Amino acid sequence: MIQHDPGALYPDHLAVLCRRAETALARGGFDHLVVPSGTLHYHLFDDRDYPYAVNPQFKAWLPLTRVPHSWLVFTPGKRPTVIFHQPFDYWHVVPDAPSGWWVEHFDIQVIRKPEEALALLPRDRSRCAVLGEPQSTLGEWAPNNPAPVVDYLEYHRACKTPYEIALMRQAQVLGVRGHRAAEAAFRNGADEFSIHMAYCAAVGQDANELPYGNIVALNEHAAVLHYTELGRTAPQPLRSFLIDAGASALGYASDITRTYAAHGHDEFAAMIGAVDAAQQQMCAAVRAGFDYKQLHVDAHLSLMGVLKDFGVLKVSPQTALETGVSAAFFPHGIGHLIGLQVHDVAGFAAGDAGGRIERPDGHPYLRLTRVLEPGMVVTIEPGLYFIDMLLDEVKRAGHGASIDWERVDFFRPYGGIRIEDEVLCTDGEADNLTRPEFALANG
Template sequence: MNAADPTSLYPQHLATLRARADEALARSGHDHLLIPSGRRHYQLFDDRDYPFAVNPHFKHWLPLTRVTDSWLVYTPGQRPKVVYLQPFDYWHVVPEAPNGWWVEHFDVQVIRTPEEALPLLPGPAARCAILGEANSALGDYLPNNPAAALDYLHYQRSYKTPYEVALMRVAQRRAAHAHRAAERAFRAGAGEFDIHMAYCEAARQDATEVPYQNIVALNTHGAVLHYTELDRDPPTESLSFLIDAGASHCGYAADITRTYAADRGSDFQAMIDAVDAAQQAMCAGVRAGVDYRQLHVDAHLALMGILRDFGVLRVSPEAALATGVSAAFFPHGLGHPIGLQVHDVAGFAASDSGGTIPRPEGHPYLRMTRVLEPGMVVTIEPGLYFIDMLLDEVKKNGHAASVDWARVDEFRPYGGIRIEDDVLCTGDAAENLTRPAFAG
């Protein structure tokens, strides 16, 4: 069997989760672990529900992302159980019978109404660590989310099992295929909405299935970090295209960003190439023992070096960093943990017992402050942008002489550049999960 086949990798993954659950329960002083899959949320004063998002702790154990009102039940020393809702329902598609690589490892009990789960849950409820949202409560079984258990489980989630990495590779391939389709649409003259549709069609996932709302930005829209408006008509002239879009597989996310220039011979394309080369060096820096905060600061210096090479900056990278000028051009963090959630948990965790590691002063948007260790998967997404309100702040703060404003005006119509890959930290060289997916 293929070593990357999740069927062969799942038993060890499950053994790892059971061992972690044993320790989490010991720390929190509970006898049983209960994880509800989640319940639908309904819009205010309406009977329409929001797109369902499964409890990430539930999909950590099971490759199920669409089943509501179901439960994972685990007691140390016992075979784990799944209480699986398969309702009598003619309003919605009923989940198919439990199947797949996970079924043989669980006792599965099918229920027809959410309330039928109640007698199948171990008691008393006070002896259970229940991880989930408040609206998942059933009788006395109200999610209590004990901190000692969550601190431990979230910290351990940073270390991906081979099973998890295999699923993330599939998500990477799906997303890379869709990114290529989006670039083709851009070069054919499509507008933002149609590029977005081309992406979703190629990914075979709609807006409720991709792991986050697609960022599809032409021209100056690339200067809006989370641009999601999607103009319906193409601009008079498309100069640049920034796309930040992912895909999901069995609950695991890919998060990829690329930037393109319409004119491959332009200075903007040359700047894209320079950022791409710098980003690959940053990806190679994902090594065990490296402080992610230092990677972020080093990224500022590398990016400011690019701006100096292109005549945008008149001061050294070190001076731009010290005065805050660099933050006007690179205003977000270098990246974040990724896995079951796009911005995965424990990016700031000091230990498996709680506490946080602070961000570097002057860098409020960094989402990862830990020292890298084998098994962690992080994004590396440096960016350079020409954002009017931030550039105005440079002037107001007395640093206008640090910038060649005529050169800024040349790049302003292009919006910005961001390049993002997902990278696995190993015991040796970094493994970029994203680049092979584009090469395949």
């Protein structure tokens, strides 16, 4: 039986991080790994702070996402240390004292003021790899982010531990709950802002807690890939709804997209169904040893087949790909790594010592170029859009005859379609983390 309890899985996760850190430090010639949790950022000429975002290198070790001015220290052969900032403060809520299944694995030092960390950090700063943002500097302790250490840790972070996968499954459960509430709000005629609020209420997270800003797009707004305006008036007539929204679980993200047609818009609903079927085939193609770049190219051919079937495309899918026509309808990448960050790191890494695998020519927005390995979790998010500026470029490039423009005019008011799941690469068949949760929600 698959173990989904993160507390039970955490000791092995921590052991993996310790082994990785030990190797990374040896490569960089350092004795200690020091990771600040990060600090608050403030508005210019103001005393208001932006929402706090924890250092991903910190939350990889600890299920703590709201403890600024704290530190993680790892020295090979010793228990890792957490310097836990718990200030005396009556202006803000103070973090609870350290508790839970992680505390027994650390030496914990509680500090009341940020500068108290200075006496608890390793004595020789020159022997430390300090991973963080420049603003995390404390006294002489400035992050140096040495490339040999960062490259190694980020490259291997692409392969998730069972603990991480368990938390990502939890994020799926929350995200699907929100998606179901959002669809219901759409079916009831709600505007974009109200749909967004229904999503947040169902997930139990506000906009600052979600892993990214919700994309809630009605009708033509779905043609704006990162539409986040949240209109307060529902368009009339209501034709379509695209939602790209995730949730957070102890620092791990989900990233899910669905598209729906309003009642009576049957042909667009049929196109959604065709993209959905193609997307599931793409998800099933996630295999260890498969080049993600090829999956992206294959997605172009599959999606152009959909447009051909619906009379939008006059040429073959292969011709559309070779002439750049396909990029006008599918202008983004097939997906990305996901985990501690929505667009997780090292998507282009050639190896754990650095280097870069470039994107294929003509595909500037692909976010992952690596060969898939067991433990990687990737998003698969094909899309078809009717974007005027890109379609105008097709005409200017001399390929207007490749498209039936009357069919484009028919579909343009719907904006576009995007379907996105998260898929775990295993030693065998792909493990779709998203679809089972929707199936349970339907049940």
